Amino acid sequence: MKQEERRFQTRNRLLEATKALIHEKGCHSITMKDIMEKSQLSKGAIFHYVKSKDEIFALVLQERLEETNQRFMAEVEVNEKTFAGPMHKIMLSLSSLEASNEVTNMVLVYLLGKENEPAVAEVLQRFYERSVQLSRTWIVTGQQHGVIPQSVNADKTAEMFVLISIGMRVRSSFPAISASFTSADFSDLIVNQLQPE
Template structure:
């Protein structure tokens, strides 16, 4: 059964929702498959039908979250292009939308992302690599769409810009979780300036 089939399965959606609740209560490290089994009311066999470990389950939740965020971003930039064609505001808004969709320190996706980076698990590593490649490819497509509509300068290398945006995005996630001071958070306009200067 493929992951996409999992996501459309009601039982698996129930597992994902329960797991997110427990993560917010206890944190990633303290959450166990036993917790998930007890709270979901499902059998051990039902959980292991989908995943072999909690880290693999966390990876699938993160993948689902990333796809959801990217869909939100896609809607945002499509609207930005329609409302502000060929303008500096439109290009800034496009970059801003990308980072705003990843800006919640208490979002389970961000908590899982940080946790999974510390795990030595080949299946999890593969999920993280798939997420990286998926996000880079979709980011590149959207930047090219912005270029075609005059929102992003044609001189910018779309693939490099996508990689830079992801680099900042990963850094923002870590900063938000580690910092307790609002002053440490980077302004979106400053990120946009750095990216634009680096690529033009």
């Protein structure tokens, strides 16, 4: 087995075990010992990739962003001249923003509670910047393929979408909130912003 493949498998085991533990126990109760037992990885194997539990949580956030980006870009390759296909891949992920038991929502809220720790602040900044970067890339890609008007300000629109998505993720942790702005409304807003009539 090649070293790159081994790295991928180890990282995947680490992330899958961590996500399962988050569902079982929540972010606050998980220990590194729990992660080692669930993943069946040694402390050394884990610390080869990360320095702390918070860094593992950051990888969980990063993984979701990259998965969404891969689905979007794969759809662009197949349907480069349409708006509907690639945007459908983005829209599929929007309902998860409202789910209180969705792992990335739980992780984000947990990390936001630790934002005064320098390592966590750095993780949050990287997550925010990467989120904006990917949103901007998706908009620019649509503009390059002629399905999103050039008049759309990619920087401002990308940041607005990220701010709304973070707000929805945080709101998902509030008990018994009756939301009037839903993922369907967010989807409509995206379409209206990116395909003005």
